[in-house]
Amino acid sequence: MISGPLRSLLHKAHGVLLAMNPQVVFVLGGPGAGKGTQCAKIVENYSYTHLSAGDLLREERSRTGSEFGQLIDTYIKDGRIVPVEITINLLKKAMEETMKKDENKFRFLIDGFPRNEDNLQGWTRVMDGKADVKFVLFFNCGNEVCIERCLERGKSSGRTDDNKESLEKRIQTYLQSTRPIIELYEKQGKVRTIDASRSVSEVFADVKSVFDREG
Numbered sequence: 001m002i003s004g005p006l007r008s009l010l011h012k013a014h015g016v017l018l019a020m021n022p023q024v025v026f027v028l029g030g031p032g033a034g035k036g037t038q039c040a041k042i043v044e045n046y047s048y049t050h051l052s053a054g055d056l057l058r059e060e061r062s063r064t065g066s067e068f069g070q071l072i073d074t075y076i077k078d079g080r081i082v083p084v085e086i087t088i089n090l091l092k093k094a095m096e097e098t099m100k101k102d103e104n105k106f107r108f109l110i111d112g113f114p115r116n117e118d119n120l121q122g123w124t125r126v127m128d129g130k131a132d133v134k135f136v137l138f139f140n141c142g143n144e145v146c147i148e149r150c151l152e153r154g155k156s157s158g159r160t161d162d163n164k165e166s167l168e169k170r171i172q173t174y175l176q177s178t179r180p181i182i183e184l185y186e187k188q189g190k191v192r193t194i195d196a197s198r199s200v201s202e203v204f205a206d207v208k209s210v211f212d213r214e215g
């Protein structure tokens with residue numbers, strides 16, 4: 001039994017360690033499964049920062065002087081996964097900037113990543129030992145529901161990929177490239193699966209129970 005000053009010291013050291021190594025939850029699921037919607041609700045209720053790989057790529061696409069704008073644009077329309085060298089730098093930079101501004105902000109929801117083998121390898125290469133992946137939050141939702149939600153979103157999102165043609169490709173990419181990554185984490189016991197086909201509040205009730213337990 002450790003008590004008194006030593007306990008307090010260990011507690012502090014533990015806090016410092018946590019503060020130094022970002023704690024990451026990967027958020028995965030098909031296009032339109034509700035990743036962004038649920039992440040926003042997690043941020044309201046728990047001390048997490050939401051980083052969407054897709055949002056970061058769209059930002060980079062429209063950044064004046066970006067050398068990757070055209071490439072990102074083409075990949076997004078085609079529903080293909082951008083080479084990880086680009087994405088991992090955006091993610092790393094966003095994490096570093098967040099922690100630099102506020103050292104208490106070391107918990108991250110990384111939404112829409114890793115989406116394929118290349119993403120995963122890039123993460124391991126750059127972030128191994130520098131960040132801890134706590135678990136993968138998987139929003140499980142049928143393809144038809146996913147497509148329907150994205151088409152609905154497309155009425156106002158202005159996204160170049162919320163249309164039937166791009167969506168078919170995005171679903172294929174999801175099935176062929178992302179599902180195997182989820183299965184890989186599943187084998188490590190790291191996946192928390194949520195039935196995402198229900199209403200926003202029903203889905204969030206399940207999300208809450210995951211974060212109350214281990215967030």
Ligand code: ADP
Pocket residue numbers: 029030031032033034035036037038149150152153196197198199200201203
């Ligand atoms: P993702 O980030 O996984 O692509 P979003 O959170 O952007 O998904 O949601 C896609 C669309 O579906 C948005 O228009 C959103 O408002 C809507 N939506 C999200 N969750 C639900 C839900 N549980 N039921 C119905 N519509 C939803």
Ligand code: C5P
Pocket residue numbers: 031032052053054055057075076077078079080081082083087111112113114115119161170
């Ligand atoms: O997650 P979101 O739906 O915003 O992603 C939109 C698109 O951004 C994807 O279909 C893909 O073209 C690109 N993307 C990517 N790599 C990621 C995440 C998103 O290439 N890790």
Ligand code: MG
Pocket residue numbers: 035036052054
């Ligand atoms: Mg999203």
